[in-house]
Amino acid sequence: MLVSPRIARILVISTFSFPIAFAGVVQLPSLVLPASAAAHRDAVEKIFTTSYAAYKKFAFGHDDLSPLSAGFSDGRNGWGATIVDSLSTMHIMGLDDLFAEAVNFSSKIDFSVSQTGDTVSVFETTIRYLGGLLSAYELSDNQFPALLQKAKEVADKMAFVWVGNHDVPYGFIDFSTNSPTISTSNIAEAGTLSLEWSTLTKHTINQTYSDLAVKSLRHIANLAAPLPGLAAQGIDPTSGNFVGGYVSWGGGSDSYFEYLIKYARLSNTDEALFADTWLTAVDSSIKFLLRNSTVGNHLYLADFDSSRKIRHVSSHLACFHGGNWLYGGRLLNNQTIIDYGLQLVDACWNTYASTATGIGPEGFAFISSDGNFTGGSAPSTSQIAFNAQHGFYITSSAYILRPEVLESNFYAYRVTGDTKYLDRAASAVDSFNKFLSTPNGFAGINNVNSASSSKIDDTESFWFAEVLKYLYLTFDDPKHISLDEWVFNTEAHPFKAPAPRLSYGTGTIRPGKPFSPKSGPPLPAVSPNPFIPQTTQPI
């Protein structure tokens, strides 16, 4: 086709004047892995095969291996959580025989009843079982229709948690009666369904699955929030209202924020609400929640409680935020968000770098010039001494095989190409081999700051699904499971994404709506963030 010189020139100029052509691209395009990475990748695969061999020997068909007692436990309704959660990692690692065996097992799971008689968590079942089945289906090029069939069966049972015309689902359900447990839920449970349920719609052509999950996400995003974009943690599915006004990027809220931007990316929807609400949540977090520690200047996101007080706390779970800000910052082409994201990644890594094992704790807190209130007890003498050395202190000392710090480290490597993230991942692999290994697989530890900590008799399925997958991919060819082609669910199961849009959302911060709790005294005004020079008024 002939293009007139005038039009050609405009195209070239617009490409150079506005870096818009690069919006939507997450990974550093020129990223090349150093040759030294291969040995680390193999070391991660070895941890996986060793862990899974122990699971097969002592726990096959059950949810979790109990590595210390050489037994098993069934905390996920006894459907074989470790097998389904391992599917996508096995495929990515090229463990073909294990994958075939796991597909065969998964194709025969009886989702009509809970094998343990317990109620079923819609959140846990969605992210581990539904997510694991659908991701394995996609990774294996739709070769195993039984995986999709099982995904449909478990979703059809869970769909009963949307009662009447409620937007927000109940969190738990009894599969023997299809009746939900009528109780309060939280935004993580109600807002972490859209990736999995919309992927199910894509493969079944049944729009209902996506509609159910997305209406819950949309409902939460549209409620008046304690701070603009920052939804409260508790939610009552019956009324659709928030319960209390607690704001956090940690457990109970975390993956609601994660999915706002990931759903926008996976669906490429024209509905700007999701990306704009994510941007607004990040913007409010910068304006109201960001703090730096007085020792070491570590950047963290504080919690904000129902009486509108800043709590100087964080957690391993919250540490997904650095990777999520990098991901969304790249999709929105916003360098401010990327820069803060990288600092959050560093502060979370500092919780690993500071302990006797080189592994980070479950819960921790900070002291800043703005105070040290945590909502709990004041820091003890030993915590103050630890803080003086490391710029944070430990409030919950266990490591239960969680992924978030290494997940964000993976995003940081794929986005920047800085080899310091490879060094950090390699250090974690060494620590795992040194401190978590048992004669029967790998176990968590009760105290990350003790080289002789007692161990925990459980190997969570997310060790297989998340920790070992993110570590492996950190050391693998960046074109394999590229962040520009796949969107990870919150259990690290990748879903195939369409080519990215040039932009996500409108790029505008959504104005907050007046927020008032359903009961109790009127709320005080929120002080501006002393860390950031303020242009905004207190709200």
Ligand SMILES: *[C@@H]1O[C@H](CO)[C@@H](O)[C@H](O)[C@H]1NC(C)=O
């Ligand atoms: C679509 O899925 C919903 C939810 O499980 C179910 O009630 C409905 O019957 C399905 N529709 C079709 C056409 O299969």
Ligand SMILES: *[C@@H]1O[C@H](CO)[C@@H](O)[C@H](O)[C@H]1NC(C)=O
């Ligand atoms: C980038 O993000 C910052 C922080 O949330 C926000 O204030 C700013 O408006 C964003 N810029 C654009 C161009 O979206």
Ligand SMILES: *[C@@H]1O[C@H](CO)[C@@H](O)[C@H](O)[C@H]1NC(C)=O
């Ligand atoms: C924390 O940030 C404030 C504001 O930018 C700055 O004045 C202060 O020096 C920082 N604290 C440390 C320990 O660097």
Ligand SMILES: *[C@@H]1O[C@H](CO)[C@@H](O)[C@H](O)[C@H]1NC(C)=O
């Ligand atoms: C914690 O905050 C209280 C109240 O502002 C203050 O008296 C105390 O010295 C602080 N403790 C530390 C370790 O900073």
